[in-house]
Amino acid sequence: MECDRCGAPGCEFGCRRAHTLPRTGMSAELDAIFLADKIHITAHGPTVNALAVRDGKVVRIGSREDAAQWESAAQTHDFGAATMTPGLIDAHSHAVSAGANRRGVDLSRCRNLDEVRQALVDQPQDVDSEWRLGWSLDPNLFGSAPPSNGFLHGTDDRPTYVKMADGHSAIANSTALALAGVSGQEVFTSYSCVVLGSDGEPNGLLLEDEALELIRKHIPPLSAAQQVACLGALLLAMASTGLTTLSLLDLNLSSLDTLAALEVEGELPMRLRCSPVFDPGADTSTELDRVTDLQTRSGRLWRVEGVKLVLDGTIDNGTAWLEHPDTCGDSTQSLWLDPEQFRVVVLELANRGIATATHAIGDAAIREVVSTIAAMTKAQRARAPHRVEHIETMPDDLVEAFARSGAIASMQPTHSTLYVWPDHQDEWSRRLGPTRSRVNGFRFRDLQDAGVTVALGSDWPVAPYDPRGVIADAQLRRPHDRADTGQTFPRQALTAAMALEGYTTSAATALGWQDHIGSLEVGMDADVTVFDCDPLSEAAESFAASAVIATSIGGRLIWH
Structure with a gap:
């Protein structure tokens, strides 16, 4: 039978022979050759040692011996004993809107509400905003008690707004509630809620997007230049962990401007698929x-x-x-x-x-x-x-x-x-x-x-x-x-x-x-992640601490 990818007779997916993509309409020289002791074409095989890239696509896969017979390449990247996999794809992220406006303190490491409050109090004041902001507050820190702003005592000198870890709720102190004019009598077009305390007044807990927006719209956004810088730094940090593609489920109109501005400065370090809500x-x-x-x-x-x-x-x-x-x-x-x-x-x-x-x-x-x-x-x-x-x-x-x-x-x-x-x-x-x-x-x-x-x-x-x-x-x-x-x-x-x-x-x-990412079969985009160990055989704990040696988008090294 013919190979679905390269058309070679007698070639079945799973073999380790060299695969070649027809060169019709392509330049004669290879753009790059990637070498490693293990290159996993997919998570379930096959495993080879070499792949060649032309015009951003994988055009050959095979052994190191096969690679020695291929035409010359503009670049050769030999990663030695490392393991190469298809580039990693995060199927659910909010990196654009959240990353472009990330300010405040990360509360995910706080072990109790006292630590949360102290982290917020110790937060330096931005020159362009009086707000204290925090994010990733674990709701489990409230124990069996209903979440409220009671633990934020002593913060009323400045408006304070804390996003819970679930992303669907937040807590605002009394100053923030007053500044936003939140009464608890608001009517929403989707299910959202301003939670009331036993006294019938808002207790600081806000549930779902329309309730959160009551406060968010009063928080000064970062400038356009700051948003571009924040998002660029975040995407590069994400690429350093092995990611080559993000599915972003948080697109808004300002996100489009930020992305366009970021590409004016240079190439993005990963592919982004952006979906509006x-x-x-x-x-x-x-x-x-x-x-x-x-x-x-x-x-x-x-x-x-x-x-x-x-x-x-x-x-x-x-x-x-x-x-x-x-x-x-x-x-x-x-x-x-x-x-x-x-x-x-x-x-x-x-x-x-x-x-x-x-x-x-x-x-x-x-x-x-x-x-x-x-x-x-x-x-x-x-x-x-x-x-x-x-x-x-x-x-x-x-x-x-x-x-x-x-x-x-x-x-x-x-x-x-x-x-x-x-x-x-x-x-x-x-x-x-x-x-x-x-x-x-x-x-x-x-x-x-x-x-x-x-x-x-x-x-x-x-x-x-x-x-x-x-x-x-x-x-x-x-x-x-x-x-x-x-x-x-x-x-x-x-x-x-x-x-x-x-x-x-x-x-x-x-x-x-x-049809173009997710595997390293011939004909696919040359998006790769290179680790210092094999994710398929290394102990899970060790893999979590492993080094990412490089990532590539379309054969172009991004992180290395």
Whole structure:
């Protein structure tokens, strides 16, 4: 038989012979040759030692002996005993809007609320803003008490605003609430909430986007130049961890300006697929046209593609959409005031050939998305991928329905290792109760074994962006740097190959880019990540601490 990629007779995928792409329309000289003791074409093989690049594409793969017979190359990169994989893809990130405006203090390492308060008080005041800002506050630090701004005593000299780790809630001190005129009587077009205390006044806790915006709009943004600098530094730091592509689910109009300005300064260090968020409170026809029109925007290494929809909130806050209320009586409804309209929107986007990524954490939300995707025609599903984001609790019958629907799963292993505790005394577990948390929670392996494509990502800034840690946690079912910590959901552990697949071929499929990234087969873009060890054989803890030697986009070295 002929090879699907190179057309060579008698060549089957999985062999280790040299593969060559026909040179029609291409320059005679190779742009680059990459050499390493192990080059994994995909997470499941084959493994070679050399690949050649021309015009940004892999045109040959083979052994070092084969490479010695290839035509000359402008550059040869020999990484010796290192291991090369397809470039890593984070299937779920918020790097553009969050990264361009990142200011304040990271609270993820705080062990109690006193440490949180002290970190905020010690924060130097910006020259252009009086606000104290913090992010990644773990809701578990409140214990069994409802979150409120009570711990922010002594901060009223300046407005203070703290984003919770889930990204769907925040806490504002009394000064910030007063400055924004928050009364607790606000009416929203989607499910959002200003939480009131026992005295009937706002207690500082804000749930979901419209409530958060009451405060956010009063916080002075960074200047355009500062946003470009912040995003550029963040993307370079992300590239240093082995990432070559991000799926960004946070696009807004200012993000487009920032990306365009960043490319004026030079090449981006990774590919960016940017998806705008559909506003359920807007006029449906107008909003459909808005997100459709954005699909034409692009740069050299970024482009707008797909739409994000948010069907529910989070379990920790009681804003998820569950089939039965949580133990506090919460999480009973969709963020869309009319869930039927969600189905109308997704099917229309599918009809227009636009990919969708829907945030669905609770079982009722997941079921709604899965049934909507299952209702698509085969032609609609073929035009663009449709995926479900997060997927934190679901019963057996829903796993089966998921597999039948053709939906893609996009999940974040560190959500379940950093914020869910082995003894299930965390807020997520308490609200769900034993069955929905311990039995139905975070079913990575069950979905994989059912034949579902499972893409992996970080959801930064909700959790750290380093893919080495995420890949390790997916195998260990505990934080990779906490050997003294027990496992959460041990039955859901992935193999090393499954975890790497989640960051390569499966992630590329989730983006709809599987025809040019995600593997190093002949004809694919030469996006590579080079490690000082083999992620398929190294112990997970060691891999998490391994060195990234280089990354490449289209054969061009980025990080090295």
